[in-house]
Amino acid sequence: xxxxxxxxxxxxxxxxxxxxxxxxxxxxxxxxxxxxxxxxxxxxxxxxxxxxxxxxxxxxxxxxxxxxxxxxxxxxxxxxxxxxxxxxxxxxxxxxxxxxxxxxxxxxxxxxxxxxxxxxxxxxxxxxxxxxxxxxxxxxxxxxxxxxxxxxxxxxxxxxxxxxxxxxxxxxxxxxxxxxxxxxxxxxxxxxxxxxxxxxxxxxxxxxxxxxxxxxxxxxxxxxxxxxxxxxxxxx
Amino acid sequence: xxxxxxxxxxxxxxxxxxxxxxxxxxxxxxxxxxxxxxxxxxxxxxxxxxxxxxxxxxxxxxxxxxxxxxxxxxxxxxxxxxxxxxxxxxxxxxxxxxxxxxxxxxxxxxxxxxx
Numbered sequence: 001x002x003x004x005x006x007x008x009x010x011x012x013x014x015x016x017x018x019x020x021x022x023x024x025x026x027x028x029x030x031x032x033x034x035x036x037x038x039x040x041x042x043x044x045x046x047x048x049x050x051x052x053x054x055x056x057x058x059x060x061x062x063x064x065x066x067x068x069x070x071x072x073x074x075x076x077x078x079x080x081x082x083x084x085x086x087x088x089x090x091x092x093x094x095x096x097x098x099x100x101x102x103x104x105x106x107x108x109x110x111x112x113x114x115x116x117x118x119x120x121x122x123x124x125x126x127x128x129x130x131x132x133x134x135x136x137x138x139x140x141x142x143x144x145x146x147x148x149x150x151x152x153x154x155x156x157x158x159x160x161x162x163x164x165x166x167x168x169x170x171x172x173x174x175x176x177x178x179x180x181x182x183x184x185x186x187x188x189x190x191x192x193x194x195x196x197x198x199x200x201x202x203x204x205x206x207x208x209x210x211x212x213x214x215x216x217x218x219x220x221x222x223x224x225x226x227x228x229x230x231x232x233x234x235x236x
Numbered sequence: 237x238x239x240x241x242x243x244x245x246x247x248x249x250x251x252x253x254x255x256x257x258x259x260x261x262x263x264x265x266x267x268x269x270x271x272x273x274x275x276x277x278x279x280x281x282x283x284x285x286x287x288x289x290x291x292x293x294x295x296x297x298x299x300x301x302x303x304x305x306x307x308x309x310x311x312x313x314x315x316x317x318x319x320x321x322x323x324x325x326x327x328x329x330x331x332x333x334x335x336x337x338x339x340x341x342x343x344x345x346x347x348x349x350x351x
Contacts, residue, residue: 228252
């Protein structure tokens with residue numbers, strides 16, 4: 001028997017006055033399980049524990065959770081990466097309202113994503129087959145389009161914690177740059193005009209929490225720097 | 237797009253640029269003053285006041301003072317908008333900071349060019 005102590009954030013607004021931490025003992029049999037497996041074993045012990053999950057292979061982005069103080073996807077995070085002193089603390093993603101247990105309300109996150117208009121805007125009549133891009137132009141989208149919107153980055157960003165209604169956040173800004181960098185998009189000027197206020201982009205203080213937690217290894221800080229460069233080029 | 241009326245430059249980009257340029261000016265001024273003090277052991281009043289007699293030094297000092305004012309306005313505005321959620325209190329703090337900085341600048345001009 002190899003017992004692991006897992007402390008889980010519990011909150012059910014229907015029955016609890018306030019959130020509390022509940023400890024569970026899980027027998028891992030010495031295996032280096034993924035955190036998601038451990039949460040499912042906990043749910044077998046207590047069916048009232050709720051969490052989000054879907055693809056269980058780091059593609060859908062629904063199981064973002066704070067594990068021992070660090071945001072990540074439970075399905076692709078092995079215990080060996082997060083467990084300290086045989087203890088694991090699981091909390092919902094910080095900074096967003098908790099719906100129940102490990103489930104957060106992502107509305108503010110999606111609203112910021114929506115604000116950057118995450119779709120191609122082009123008024124030129126499309127050619128018969130498709131809008132072509134040179135391989136070089138296509139390369140510019142690498143490291144941007146891979147985002148799965150799991151919110152691990154934005155919810156580890158203090159600027160997003162304090163101003164989730166005004167600061168777009170790392171995830172939204174990475175996507176903002178994805179469309180600014182796209183050779184097929186014609187609305188660069190309009191997109192930049194919407195970002196040139198003291199909050200949307202410039203509340204980023206460059207502390208790079210987003211880069212350190214991104215489960216896909218992306219670099220929102222770099223994209224934010226590129227947006228600043230584009231704003232600067234346009235304005236000077 | 238968020239509209240703001242209490243930040244220094246109205247645009248995020250101009251605030252960001254002013255913050256960086258003023259930081260460079262302040263760094264240069266600090267390095268110069270530290271170096272000056274280090275290279276003048278036993279510094280007396282006459283040497284010190286002679287330094288501030290030259291127009292170049294007065295302009296450099298005024299540039300540093302204006303940089304402090306701009307830098308502090310932008311920096312404190314950022315801190316207040318992050319942490320002070322009560323609008324009235326935040327506005328009061330912002331006005332106090334701006335008035336204080338204005339006073340410091342005028343006072344320094346008087347010190348630099350006064351008798």
